Amino acid sequence: MAEEVENYFSRWGDQGTVDLKHELEQVLMLTASRCLLGKELRESVPGKLCELFGELDNGLHLISGLLPYLPIPAHRRRDRARQRLGEIITEVIRLRRNSSRGAAGTDENNDDMLQCLINSRYKDGCAMTDAEIAGLVVPLMFAGKHTSSGVSIWTGVHLLSNPNHLAAVVAEQDRLMASCPGRTDDYHRLDYDTVQEMRSLHCCVKEALRLHPPVAAVRQAYKHFTVQTKEGKEYTIPGGHMVVSTILVNHYLPHIYKDPHVFDPQRFAPGREEEKVAGRFSFLSFSAGRHACAGESFSYTQIKVLWSYLLSNFEIKMVSPFLETEWSTVIPEPKGKVMVSYRRRTAPK
Numbered sequence: 437m438a439e440e441v442e443n444y445f446s447r448w449g450d451q452g453t454v455d456l457k458h459e460l461e462q463v464l465m466l467t468a469s470r471c472l473l474g475k476e477l478r479e480s481v482p483g484k485l486c487e488l489f490g491e492l493d494n495g496l497h498l499i500s501g502l503l504p505y506l507p508i509p510a511h512r513r514r515d516r517a518r519q520r521l522g523e524i525i526t527e528v529i530r531l532r533r534n535s536s537r538g539a540a541g542t543d544e545n546n547d548d549m550l551q552c553l554i555n556s557r558y559k560d561g562c563a564m565t566d567a568e569i570a571g572l573v574v575p576l577m578f579a580g581k582h583t584s585s586g587v588s589i590w591t592g593v594h595l596l597s598n599p600n601h602l603a604a605v606v607a608e609q610d611r612l613m614a615s616c617p618g619r620t621d622d623y624h625r626l627d628y629d630t631v632q633e634m635r636s637l638h639c640c641v642k643e644a645l646r647l648h649p650p651v652a653a654v655r656q657a658y659k660h661f662t663v664q665t666k667e668g669k670e671y672t673i674p675g676g677h678m679v680v681s682t683i684l685v686n687h688y689l690p691h692i693y694k695d696p697h698v699f700d701p702q703r704f705a706p707g708r709e710e711e712k713v714a715g716r717f718s719f720l721s722f723s724a725g726r727h728a729c730a731g732e733s734f735s736y737t738q739i740k741v742l743w744s745y746l747l748s749n750f751e752i753k754m755v756s757p758f759l760e761t762e763w764s765t766v767i768p769e770p771k772g773k774v775m776v777s778y779r780r781r782t783a784p785k
């Protein structure tokens with residue numbers, strides 16, 4: 437991840453103005469494809485792979501949730517793209533399976549999710565089929581694409597609009613980078629342990645997730661049950677009904693989160709820990725229970741690596757006014773472009 441982020445932002449000049457939304461979407465596609473799909477497939481990003489994932493995006497409309505196979509042009513393009521993605525990924529799996537152990541391109545050189553799935557075995561010892569593996573990695577890429585880019589953009593928008601929080605995060609970065617094990621005089625490579633120590637930055641990402649949870653949780657009630665509100669009012673959910681948990685509403689409940697509309701990352705700091713006030717369902721951006729997000733830790737790492745690099749190496753200022761939410765998209769994102777100006781910092785790197 438760190439390598440991809442460094443390579444991407446090394447293309448920025450000493451100063452300039454960019455659309456942060458576009459930049460973050462691009463770099464996250466590169467980090468995700470490198471970690472999940474591997475080096476061979478990452479080489480086709482941004483290229484064919486990006487185009488095909490774009491077609492999957494374009495095939496996701498609100499109507500798709502109700503009628504996923506409605507024969508509309510967007511769904512046809514989506515299905516063709518999914519088929520082509522399956523073929524491309526299957527080809528890479530075959531090459532990896534066929535190449536001999538120890539040679540370039542084999543499991544010893546591949547530390548990505550694709551290789552983990554190739555190596556994995558069912559309880560009876562059978563390997564997964566190529567189609568099963570492709571069927572798992574495509575949704576993994578898709579699950580993290582908009583969610584992670586939306587949250588990383590909101591993290592930036594809030595940080596750049598709150599000078600005090602920004603200063604605290606930059607100070608944390610400077611302190612951690614000064615002692616980062618991979619550091620030499622003019623260069624550092626971020627390591628996993630250092631990312632885990634970024635507590636201020638972590639709280640900022642979590643607060644962006646609280647204010648802008650990208651997903652709602654939908655469940656089907658298998659049997660009739662009753663819930664009680666804290667005022668003692670009872671509601672009955674009949675068996676077979678769909679239940680939608682509006683995470684957004686939960687996250688703005690004032691008896692859980694003090695001044696819920698305010699960007700206040702310190703609410704998660706030791707001593708306050710507001711995300712525990714109403715038990716383990718107080719903070720739901722990654723959902724909870726058996727089907728909680730499988731990519732939570734991956735997403736935090738990805739977003740922290742990215743903002744760590746940006747804040748350690750650049751002074752960034754918002755050019756666009758504070759952004760509104762675009763509610764018409766399936767995953768609510770900041771509306772329009774997010775223009776920022778940047779200037780390369782001389783030290784510390």
Ligand code: HEM
Nearest residue numbers: 576579580583584651653654721722723727729730731735
């Ligand atoms: C900030 C980024 C992300 C957010 C906010 C997020 C949020 C969520 C939520 C709320 C759910 C549960 C939906 C439900 O309860 O029905 C979920 C499920 C899931 N997510 Fe994420 N996600 C993110 C990134 C990722 C990434 C990067 C991956 C993969 C690498 C991923 C993989 C999954 C998978 C596999 C599930 C289904 C789990 C299951 O059904 O057992 N997510 N995600």
